Amino acid sequence: MEHVGYHGTAAAFATFSEDMLGSAADRSANGALGVWLFTERDYADRYAVGAKGRTLKVTSSGTKAIRIDMSQMRRDHQSAEMSDDPIAWFRRLRAELIMNGYGRIDVVEKDDAVDMSVLLDIGTIISIDDVTH
DSSP states (O other), X not given: XXXXXXXXXXXXXXXXXXXXTTOOTTSOGGGGGOEEEESSHHHHHTTOOSTTOEEEEEEEOOOOEEEEEHHHHHHHHHHHHXXXXXXXXXXXXXXXXXXXXXXXXXXXXXXXXXXEEEEOOGGGEEEEEEOOO
């Protein structure tokens, strides 16, 4: 089963790479976890700002997902921020999850719906389509 999500970006690039994860200076260190995807395109559009801004539809192969709620995501973020190197903290978490067979984190909202996901294993990306207006 494939997973589809939308990624909004202000950067110009052709493909995702390991080196990019956590590299956006204006974003949170949790960008080092993987590629953040929204279920709904309009949320991703909010991040597609500036002259190079665009929204990408990312399709990946089915991967085992771990489900966490927003409070867990906030606790992880607080733990990372208290460490000496928040980006390294998230990279270690990502590596541990991948080692345990997870390819994606699904962030569950109050109504048990998944509004966003983090694609941990970018090697599972099948296609990236620019869907910018």
